[in-house]
Amino acid sequence: MSKPIPKTPEEIKEMRTACRLAAEVLDYITPFVRTGVTTAELDRLCREYMEKTQSTVSATLNYAPPGYTPYPASICTSLNHQVCHGIPGEKPLKKGDILNIDVTVISPAGFFGDTSRMFIVGEASILAKRLCQTAYECMWLGIAAVRPGAHLGDIGHAIQRHAEGNGFSVVREFCGHGIGRKFHEEPQVLHFGKPDTGIKLQPGMIFTIEPMINAGKAAISELSDGWTIVTRDRSLSAQWEHTVLVAEGGVEVLSLSAACPLPPKLVAGTLATATADAIAALSPAPCHVEALNTHRVQSPPFMAG
Ligand code: MF3
Ligand code: CO
Numbered sequence: 001m002s003k004p005i006p007k008t009p010e011e012i013k014e015m016r017t018a019c020r021l022a023a024e025v026l027d028y029i030t031p032f033v034r035t036g037v038t039t040a041e042l043d044r045l046c047r048e049y050m051e052k053t054q055s056t057v058s059a060t061l062n063y064a065p066p067g068y069t070p071y072p073a074s075i076c077t078s079l080n081h082q083v084c085h086g087i088p089g090e091k092p093l094k095k096g097d098i099l100n101i102d103v104t105v106i107s108p109a110g111f112f113g114d115t116s117r118m119f120i121v122g123e124a125s126i127l128a129k130r131l132c133q134t135a136y137e138c139m140w141l142g143i144a145a146v147r148p149g150a151h152l153g154d155i156g157h158a159i160q161r162h163a164e165g166n167g168f169s170v171v172r173e174f175c176g177h178g179i180g181r182k183f184h185e186e187p188q189v190l191h192f193g194k195p196d197t198g199i200k201l202q203p204g205m206i207f208t209i210e211p212m213i214n215a216g217k218a219a220i221s222e223l224s225d226g227w228t229i230v231t232r233d234r235s236l237s238a239q240w241e242h243t244v245l246v247a248e249g250g251v252e253v254l255s256l257s258a259a260c261p262l263p264p265k266l267v268a269g270t271l272a273t274a275t276a277d278a279i280a281a282l283s284p285a286p287c288h289v290e291a292l293n294t295h296r297v298q299s300p301p302f303m304a305g
């Protein structure tokens with residue numbers, strides 16, 4: 001495994017744009033995620049928004065790493081016990097479903113931005129809500145561990161501790177990744193681990209943090225479509241993803257957008273000032289997982305509810 005090459009200031013600027021664009025696709029699709037809509041329709045809408053409104057291209061459409069068949073859609077939609085890489089289809093969403101939508105765009109300048117969120121369709125069970133909330137906190141605790149001089153293992157440790165402390169488990173087979181002019185670069189960002197292990201973080205490194213948290217056991221299986229990953233015990237699974245930059249002052253979250261959910265209370269005060277300021281500029285309203293599907297009613301951004 002080779003070490004990641006820190007990005008240049010010009011590359012960082014382009015990555016800010018790419019990641020914001022990815023987040024804006026999620027902002028756009030949010031009001032459409034409702035009972036009765038199919039994930040195929042969400043895919044169609046996102047593709048149209050990327051190509052027509054943004055002039056971006058989906059990085060997932062026809063993505064074919066060695067040994068895989070080309071991925072057939074412009075977003076990943078992972079429903080309930082699906083862990084990641086779910087393929088959009090014709091089954092309508094129903095009340096109580098939990099859905100991850102994962103968007104990776106290629107910006108007009110050729111840079112990749114990658115982010116995902118959970119959506120709760122109507123009222124979900126207490127367990128489903130707790131799982132989505134805990135996964136969200138896991139991602140942010142991982143983000144809060146990022147600063148120059150910290151180790152990659154600090155991120156995984158923060159995530160694992162919180163997930164397991166809440167009685168949930170962390171998927172081992174999939175990880176966060178460096179990202180830039182390519183979809184998947186060094187380093188591999190594991191969502192479990194030990195403090196002070198792994199490479200030392202340096203300013204300019206850009207990678208994703210995208211923990212997959214299961215309500216049951218950590219083990220996964222792959223469906224015969226060649227892509228969809230599910231929990232082996234068919235328990236619920238939740239995932240959130242941001243792309244982050246190791247900044248001089250700590251961490252900069254690149255995949256923020258006007259309507260993205262705010263950090264949970266749990267990390268308030270632990271984020272570097274630069275991050276906290278950038279987030280404060282977005283919205284004064286805190287995010288509750290329950291509020292994620294409500295329409296945004298005001299401008300500048302508020303999540304209603
Ligand atoms: N966006 C996913 C990630 O976070 C990768 C999706 S690859 C696909 O790394 F082919 F399944 F779309
Ligand atoms: Co990713």
Ligand code: CO
Pocket residue numbers: 102103104114115116210241
């Ligand atoms: Co992703």
